[in-house]
Amino acid sequence: MAGLARHVDPDAIIQALHDNPDAARKQHIHTHGSVTQSTPYSSRYATQTELSKFRIPQDGAPADAVHAMLKDELDLDGKPNLNLASFVGTYMEREADALMMENISKNMSDADEYPAMMDMHARCVSIIAHLWGVQKGEKAIGTATTGSSEAIHLGGLAMKRRWQEKRQAAGKDASKPNIIMGANAQVALEKFARYFEVESRILPVSKKSNYRLDPELVKENIDENTIGIFVILGSTYTGHYEPVEEISKILDEYEEKTGVDIPIHVDAASGGFIAPFTHAKVGGPKWNFELPRVKSINTSGHKFGLVYAGVGWIIWRDESMLPKHLVFELHYLGGTEESYTLNFSRPGAQIICQYFNLIHLGFNGFRSIMENCMTNARLLSKALEASGWYVCVSDIHRQKGEHEFKGVEHPVFSKDNETSADYNAGLPVVAFCFSDTFKKDYPALKQQSVSTLLRAKQYIIPNYPLPPNEDATEILRVVVRESMSLDLLDRLVSDIFAVTQTMMECDPVDLQAFAPGNASVEKNHSSPGKNVENKHKAKRPMKHGIHRSVC
Numbered sequence: 001m002a003g004l005a006r007h008v009d010p011d012a013i014i015q016a017l018h019d020n021p022d023a024a025r026k027q028h029i030h031t032h033g034s035v036t037q038s039t040p041y042s043s044r045y046a047t048q049t050e051l052s053k054f055r056i057p058q059d060g061a062p063a064d065a066v067h068a069m070l071k072d073e074l075d076l077d078g079k080p081n082l083n084l085a086s087f088v089g090t091y092m093e094r095e096a097d098a099l100m101m102e103n104i105s106k107n108m109s110d111a112d113e114y115p116a117m118m119d120m121h122a123r124c125v126s127i128i129a130h131l132w133g134v135q136k137g138e139k140a141i142g143t144a145t146t147g148s149s150e151a152i153h154l155g156g157l158a159m160k161r162r163w164q165e166k167r168q169a170a171g172k173d174a175s176k177p178n179i180i181m182g183a184n185a186q187v188a189l190e191k192f193a194r195y196f197e198v199e200s201r202i203l204p205v206s207k208k209s210n211y212r213l214d215p216e217l218v219k220e221n222i223d224e225n226t227i228g229i230f231v232i233l234g235s236t237y238t239g240h241y242e243p244v245e246e247i248s249k250i251l252d253e254y255e256e257k258t259g260v261d262i263p264i265h266v267d268a269a270s271g272g273f274i275a276p277f278t279h280a281k282v283g284g285p286k287w288n289f290e291l292p293r294v295k296s297i298n299t300s301g302h303k304f305g306l307v308y309a310g311v312g313w314i315i316w317r318d319e320s321m322l323p324k325h326l327v328f329e330l331h332y333l334g335g336t337e338e339s340y341t342l343n344f345s346r347p348g349a350q351i352i353c354q355y356f357n358l359i360h361l362g363f364n365g366f367r368s369i370m371e372n373c374m375t376n377a378r379l380l381s382k383a384l385e386a387s388g389w390y391v392c393v394s395d396i397h398r399q400k401g402e403h404e405f406k407g408v409e410h411p412v413f414s415k416d417n418e419t420s421a422d423y424n425a426g427l428p429v430v431a432f433c434f435s436d437t438f439k440k441d442y443p444a445l446k447q448q449s450v451s452t453l454l455r456a457k458q459y460i461i462p463n464y465p466l467p468p469n470e471d472a473t474e475i476l477r478v479v480v481r482e483s484m485s486l487d488l489l490d491r492l493v494s495d496i497f498a499v500t501q502t503m504m505e506c507d508p509v510d511l512q513a514f515a516p517g518n519a520s521v522e523k524n525h526s527s528p529g530k531n532v533e534n535k536h537k538a539k540r541p542m543k544h545g546i547h548r549s550v551c
Helices: 010-019 021-026 063-074 095-103 117-129 148-169 187-195 215-221 244-258 349-386 438-443 449-457 486-505 506-516 520-525 534-538
Strands: 141-145 179-180 199-201 224-231 264-267 294-300 312-316 328-332 335-339 390-392 429-434 463-465 474-479
Touching: 095 349, 117 141, 117 312, 117 349, 141 148, 141 215, 141 335, 141 349, 148 187, 148 224, 148 264, 148 294, 148 312, 179 187, 199 215, 199 429, 215 244, 224 244, 244 264, 349 390, 349 429, 349 486, 429 438, 449 463, 449 474
Parallel strands: 179 199, 179 224, 224 264, 264 294
Antiparallel strands: 141 312, 294 312, 328 335, 390 429, 429 474, 463 474
């Protein structure tokens, strides 16, 4: 997620560095000289002059020199395949890569110019609608978006407008809409409420509710001004699916008593491409358009839809669920089209690659990939708990119906020819923390140090608090994506155990050497955010709602 960026005054920075020569040397400030160029590294940009950072240069620079300099700077980034913090895919097959590059310049807003691409878009909407249980007699409608955040905003806005129209038609006040979500919600859900002036009723989660939206609290917080419920199919914290059908029944009972009809929007950013394919589904209950109260569903094609970043999807169960005055008829470049998006120009190549994946893999191909992800996530979970050092907050590795860790001495559940259906349903996410025994034996060791030491081995595994109300517990989290092979998983387990052993044998002060370095000039001037050490200085404490984007 891109953060806010502030303007940087280069003159002030340069003057400060010139006034402090030692600091200038640290920032590699050179202002004189040039050499004849024969390779990118013999140009003056290699030794004497930095590439301009904050102001466009008067004269340009050779393309190969700029390419080499930028490539070298980008080498400081983490390796995408070892970014185990992210749900976003980092791998596509060679043929999909080729389609991406062949169509990289196509714009989704130019429908009349790229009719074949738009046909593929329409096919994707239809395929995904059928995966989500579209009902006979209903005319599902949907669109590609730049991701699930935009899709959530569109779904929420449609709920708000339907609620307003219904209230106005009945002559009732429509000025105080509210929407309900759990404190485990991704930040895009709260953004919708804040940007579109809807009261967000963020309900606390607990261990009892499996760190997800608590149906009992939903009962206590709905009223005639509730425009809808955001129900999450796959919490970004622990991977748990929220109980869509149970909440739907609560809303059915409420409507019978009061006549108030409250819809559900399912945020299936990750689960929308997992639940339809795994043997586990969502553990038994319904979650999609088979439930009449579910009016819209979103997902991210760039997560478990296996496409690079830049594509999401939202589907409404019937075109009547999309208020007509929200749909624009555009007259553009010689043609007309109907549009309901927050963006206009947006990439089209990802839509083509989404269609490629759906047709190339088919149902069985997707099932194989998702079951493999679940299998690897279970292996990692069981290995961590077998060490006695860690316990998992996620529970996809536990026999269906069991949610508590029973101790190292308890037999680990497994069976021949097992599938995800033998276990609790959820995302292939492993959320884990130090066991009580480990914390008792090594009270001085900080869990954050595990993340720091693994970063030195190039793994990106975040350590962060659970949602408000449970934020005394910090978890490490691994997202097991398609590109997590069994060999990489084996190495990951070995490295987690190795750094844990190192911590047990080292003076805690020694670990400071592995901590991230000072922030860059750009970071210091562009973002008001706080790092881990200074998070207590944040303007908005965790207890005041959704506190972190962890997708």
